[in-house]
Amino acid sequence: MAEIEIRPMRLDDEEAVRKLVCEEYMVREPLQRNLEMEPVRDGNAWFDMVFPACLKEGLSVVAVDSVFGDVVGFRCVMSVYKDNPQHFNFSKSDPNTRSLALTYEAVFGLYKDLDIFTRYGVDKYVNMTGLCVAQKYGRQGIAVKMVAMALDLSRKQNFRVATVETSSRYSARVFEKLGFEKLVEHPYDTMVLDGESMKMTDDMKYHYCFSLYVKEL
Ligand SMILES: CC(C)(COP(=O)(O)OP(=O)(O)OC[C@H]1O[C@@H](n2cnc3c(N)ncnc32)[C@H](O)[C@@H]1OP(=O)(O)O)[C@@H](O)C(=O)NCCC(=O)NCCS
Numbered sequence: 001m002a003e004i005e006i007r008p009m010r011l012d013d014e015e016a017v018r019k020l021v022c023e024e025y026m027v028r029e030p031l032q033r034n035l036e037m038e039p040v041r042d043g044n045a046w047f048d049m050v051f052p053a054c055l056k057e058g059l060s061v062v063a064v065d066s067v068f069g070d071v072v073g074f075r076c077v078m079s080v081y082k083d084n085p086q087h088f089n090f091s092k093s094d095p096n097t098r099s100l101a102l103t104y105e106a107v108f109g110l111y112k113d114l115d116i117f118t119r120y121g122v123d124k125y126v127n128m129t130g131l132c133v134a135q136k137y138g139r140q141g142i143a144v145k146m147v148a149m150a151l152d153l154s155r156k157q158n159f160r161v162a163t164v165e166t167s168s169r170y171s172a173r174v175f176e177k178l179g180f181e182k183l184v185e186h187p188y189d190t191m192v193l194d195g196e197s198m199k200m201t202d203d204m205k206y207h208y209c210f211s212l213y214v215k216e217l
Pocket of ligand 1 (some may be wrong): 029143167
C-alpha cells in the first residue's frame with residue numbers, strides 16, 4: 001500500500017489538482033459522465049470557478065504520494081455564508097457550458113425547499129464540492145481520510161454544519177462512514193433537468209441517485 005500524506009490544499013497544488021479534475025474526476029464521476037461532460041473543457045471551467053473559493057478559508061485538502069510527491073486525490077471545500085451566498089452561473093444555452101449548468105441545476109434541486117441556515121440555526125456552513133482519488137490509489141481509505149481532515153479543519157474554524165452532494169454509491173459510503181446523514185435523495189430515473197429526463201448509462205443505474213448528505217460538526 002502506498003504511503004500517503006493528507007494535507008491542506010495550497011495555491012501551488014493548482015496544476016496537479018487541475019490535472020486530476022480533467023483526467024479523473026470529470027471522466028469517472030457518474031453525474032458528470034451522464035451529462036456528457038467534455039472532461040478537459042468542463043474540467044477547466046469548473047476548476048477555474050471553484051479553486052479560488054476552495055482555497056479561501058483553507059478547508060480543502062489533498063492526498064500526496066509521499067514517495068513520488070504526486071497529488072493523488074483532492075477534497076474541495078467551500079464556505080457558504082447566509083449574508084453572502086456563493087453563486088455559480090453557467091449558461092444552459094451556451095453549448096460550452098450547458099453540461100455544467102445542468103450539473104448545478106441538479107445540485108440546486110437538492111436544496112429546493114431546504115434552508116440549511118434555518119434548519120440548523122447557523123449563519124455559515126461548509127459545502128464539500130468535488131472529491132476524487134486517482135483510480136490506481138482507490139480503495140485504500142484515502143477519500144475517508146481526506147474528508148475527515150476537511151471536517152477537522154472546518155471545526156477549527158467554528159463551522160458547525162457540513163453539506164455534500166453525492167452522485168455515486170461509493171462516495172455515499174465515504175460520507176456514511178463518517179457519520180453524515182442523508183437528507184434528500186433524487187433518483188436519476190425520475191430526474192428532469194432543463195425539461196428533459198436524464199439519459200441513463202449502465203453506470204448510472206448502478207449509482208442510482210443524487211443525494212444531499214449533512215453532518216453536524
Ligand atoms: C468515490 C471515490 C472518491 C472513493 O475514493 P476512495 O479513496 O477509493 O474511497 P475509500 O477507500 O475511502 O472508500 C471508502 C468506502 O467507499 C466505498 N467504496 C469506495 N470505492 C469503492 C469501490 N470501487 N467499490 C465498492 N465500494 C467502494 C467502500 O464502502 C469503502 O469502504 P471499505 O473499503 O471499507 O469497504 C473515488 O472512487 C473517486 O474518485 N471516484 C470518481 C470521482 C467521484 O465519483 N467522486 C465523488 C463524487 S460525489
